[in-house]
Amino acid sequence: MFSSLPDEIIENILARISRWNYPSLSLVSKRFHSLLSSMDIYKARSQRGSNETCLYIWLKLPGHPCASWFSLRPKPNNQKRTKRRGMIRLKRDSSGFSVVPIPFSSTDSFPELHNITTVGSDIYIIGGPYKEPSSSVRIFDCRSHTWRDAPNMTVAREDAQTVLLDEKIYVMGGCDIDKYNANWIEVFDVN
Numbered sequence: 074m075f076s077s078l079p080d081e082i083i084e085n086i087l088a089r090i091s092r093w094n095y096p097s098l099s100l101v102s103k104r105f106h107s108l109l110s111s112m113d114i115y116k117a118r119s120q121r122g123s124n125e126t127c128l129y130i131w132l133k134l135p136g137h138p139c140a141s142w143f144s145l146r147p148k149p150n151n152q153k154r155t156k157r158r159g160m161i162r163l164k165r166d167s168s169g170f171s172v173v174p175i176p177f178s179s180t181d182s183f184p185e186l187h188n189i190t191t192v193g194s195d196i197y198i199i200g201g202p203y204k205e206p207s208s209s210v211r212i213f214d215c216r217s218h219t220w221r222d223a224p225n226m227t228v229a230r231e232d233a234q235t236v237l238l239d240e241k242i243y244v245m246g247g248c249d250i251d252k253y254n255a256n257w258i259e260v261f262d263v264n
Contacts, residue, residue: 076104080108080113083104083105083108084108084111084113084114084117085117087105087108087109087114087117088114088117088118088121088123089121089123091125092118092123092125092127093125093144093146093173095109095216095218096175096218099218109216110214110216110219114216115216127144127145127146127215128144128145129142129143129144129145129175129196129213129215130142130143130144130145130172131143131189132172141174141175142174142175142213142218143172143173143174143175144172144173144175145170145171145172145173146170146171146172146173147169147170147171175218187199187200187201187202187203187231187232187233188200188232188233188234188235188244188247190235190237190242191237192237192240192242192263194214194215194216195212195213195214195215195263196212196213196215197210197211197212197223197235197242197261197263198210198211198212198213199226199230199233199235199242199244199261200226200229200230200231200232200233200244200247201229201230201231201232202231202232203231203232204231205231206229206230206231206247206248207229207230207231208225208226208227208228208229208230209222209225209226210222210223210224210225210226210261211223223261226244226259226261227256227259228248228256228259229248230244230246230247230248231247231248232246232247233245233246233247233248234246234247240262240263240264241260241261241262241263242260242261242263243258243259243260243261244258244259244260244261245257245258245259
């Protein structure tokens, strides 16, 4: 049904759907994935006033071998049925959040998390964990729930610290210091 519609009409329809459904919808087809990860859908949502905030969590659950990405989703207003003294009563429940797993393609790889910096809708994972230095920079796109590689840092780092200032990520420490301390800090321009 959707295959015969122009992209603009599908984007208009998808812009009306809650962003919470996008991870599942992006798995429907390559076309849906492409439309949902494009900036056009977010422009359409913004024009409609359909922006939703979202909190992403990297969480290791007990009994699971590795950590995974989740989003913290506000629970919708629900009515709960309760039985009291033989009478059924409806009670509104609007409190709390749900922890929702984010589905990924089987080809996505998840780096071990160490240093995270957020810029807009992108989460930057920089360097390696303690005793595992790396020069890699991976970016998690929160709109499309996909990973992409950024240019590597010039020095492998472990457990480094970062600061975001003027759309530049300053990466400090986590490496061997040369005699001039030239490697101690590195600047990564997000543009």
